[in-house]
Amino acid sequence: MAHPHFIGIGGAGMSGIARILAQRGVRVAGSDARESPGAAALRELGATVHIGHAAGHLADDADCVVISSAIREENPELAAARERGLPVLHRAEALARVMEGRRALAVAGTHGKTTTTSMLAVALRTMGLEPGYAIGGDLAGPGTNAESGGGEWFVAEADESDRSFLHYAPDVAIILNAELDHHANYASIEEIYDSFLAFADRIRPGGTLVVNADEPGARELTARLRARDTAPRLVTCGDAGDADVRVLRVLPKGLASEVTVLLDGSELSFAVNVPGRHYAHNAVAALAAGVAAGLPAAELAGALGSYTGVARRLQIRGEEAGVRVIDSYAHHPTEMTADLRALREAAEGGRVVVVYQPHLFSRTRELGTEMGRALALADRSLVLDIYPAREDPLPGITSELVVASAASAGADVRHADAADIPATVADLARPGDLVVTMGAGDVTDLGPEILARLSRTH
Numbered sequence: 001m002a003h004p005h006f007i008g009i010g011g012a013g014m015s016g017i018a019r020i021l022a023q024r025g026v027r028v029a030g031s032d033a034r035e036s037p038g039a040a041a042l043r044e045l046g047a048t049v050h051i052g053h054a055a056g057h058l059a060d061d062a063d064c065v066v067i068s069s070a071i072r073e074e075n076p077e078l079a080a081a082r083e084r085g086l087p088v089l090h091r092a093e094a095l096a097r098v099m100e101g102r103r104a105l106a107v108a109g110t111h112g113k114t115t116t117t118s119m120l121a122v123a124l125r126t127m128g129l130e131p132g133y134a135i136g137g138d139l140a141g142p143g144t145n146a147e148s149g150g151g152e153w154f155v156a157e158a159d160e161s162d163r164s165f166l167h168y169a170p171d172v173a174i175i176l177n178a179e180l181d182h183h184a185n186y187a188s189i190e191e192i193y194d195s196f197l198a199f200a201d202r203i204r205p206g207g208t209l210v211v212n213a214d215e216p217g218a219r220e221l222t223a224r225l226r227a228r229d230t231a232p233r234l235v236t237c238g239d240a241g242d243a244d245v246r247v248l249r250v251l252p253k254g255l256a257s258e259v260t261v262l263l264d265g266s267e268l269s270f271a272v273n274v275p276g277r278h279y280a281h282n283a284v285a286a287l288a289a290g291v292a293a294g295l296p297a298a299e300l301a302g303a304l305g306s307y308t309g310v311a312r313r314l315q316i317r318g319e320e321a322g323v324r325v326i327d328s329y330a331h332h333p334t335e336m337t338a339d340l341r342a343l344r345e346a347a348e349g350g351r352v353v354v355v356y357q358p359h360l361f362s363r364t365r366e367l368g369t370e371m372g373r374a375l376a377l378a379d380r381s382l383v384l385d386i387y388p389a390r391e392d393p394l395p396g397i398t399s400e401l402v403v404a405s406a407a408s409a410g411a412d413v414r415h416a417d418a419a420d421i422p423a424t425v426a427d428l429a430r431p432g433d434l435v436v437t438m439g440a441g442d443v444t445d446l447g448p449e450i451l452a453r454l455s456r457t458h
Helices: 012-023 037-044 076-084 091-098 113-126 189-201 216-226 277-292 297-304 333-347 361-375 400-408 418-428 442-457
Strands: 004-007 029-032 048-051 064-067 088-090 103-108 132-134 153-157 172-175 208-212 233-238 245-253 256-263 266-272 313-320 323-328 352-356 380-383 413-415 434-438
Touching: 004 012, 004 076, 012 037, 012 064, 012 091, 012 132, 037 048, 064 076, 064 091, 076 088, 088 091, 091 132, 103 113, 103 277, 113 132, 113 153, 113 277, 113 297, 113 313, 172 189, 172 277, 189 216, 208 216, 208 277, 216 233, 233 277, 245 277, 256 277, 266 277, 266 297, 277 297, 277 333, 313 333, 313 442, 323 333, 323 442, 333 352, 333 361, 333 434, 352 361, 352 418, 352 442, 361 400, 380 400, 380 418, 400 413, 418 442, 434 442
Parallel strands: 004 029, 004 064, 029 048, 064 088, 103 153, 103 172, 132 153, 172 208, 208 233, 233 245, 323 434, 352 380, 352 434, 380 413
Antiparallel strands: 245 256, 256 266, 313 323
């Protein structure tokens, strides 16, 4: 990887690896479909970034090509690399090489990976440990999704969606939950379990696996691991009475909370500067993993209080005319439910207005009904067309599936076009309301437009 070429270099995962390599003095090049802040930041580090895909963008001296699962075989740069016989690495393979020689903390799970990884990275930075990290979102403090770091630890988000987390060999790992998702790659929950168990097998000898003690899928994984003759050291955390690190209390404090845990027979309280029990539990998992890695519990707990969020995870985008606009990456019904419950508490009497964009046709086909039921927790919901990402449309699968389910569950909901959202929201929002742009697609771009319209309208 002396001169790697990244196809889709501006993406959340790809840009992080490219950034780390550029920081290490590697001559990085790549392309992306459109301009982005990530692409601009890489140029500032000396990387060559092309906009658009063309075979000519692949330099003559490129020694490998890095791709994500979103890159199709017909991509002209990938086709050129195949023709030249260049090694083609998946993003996770490249990240595994980046982590070589470091002690690794890897965070896996169907939900909460980015937040928990971010909490660990921020806490270790606060403690002066200079960790490397690669995360699927930009940290609110340093404003980046990756750093090479100079310390012994590297903190990585481990993605199960395409089984790419099986390239990693962590010293300490976390499994937050295990639910059926990513239907294009997993046909059943048993396949999900098999994948997470294989991830557990990748933990280095003498390492530790931290597992959620509350979520059914995670508990099933714990039971299966304990039934084996060989398994990593297991540490469970959560509300359950049998948890090794037990959550005793979560006290809401507006858009923050205070969590108290029982750890090694003693109570320990610390602040979590994001709302909702699920984020408090993410912080507890981070605490358990850090302690398993040998970090002092009290210092780590205090350092976790310095975490102030990550892009798109209940990120406050601004406030106009007494209306706060918040961005949520939630796109699975479990995530949607957790975020909407947290926002309901934080609204303090105001309404919760959601602009929701379903993500992927396959996910909407399988979980559209549950998405609609989750939206019933909001006061008003506007549902956009499905964001296709890497998928082609499926016959009969539209966002109307979500709208119909939400209406059946009693929600005040309707379909809306993205172009109409700023004006529509500005008309219906009133002081004290929380407006949430929710989904994993480009719905996030509507936040600033809504704020601008609110400032002109009120």
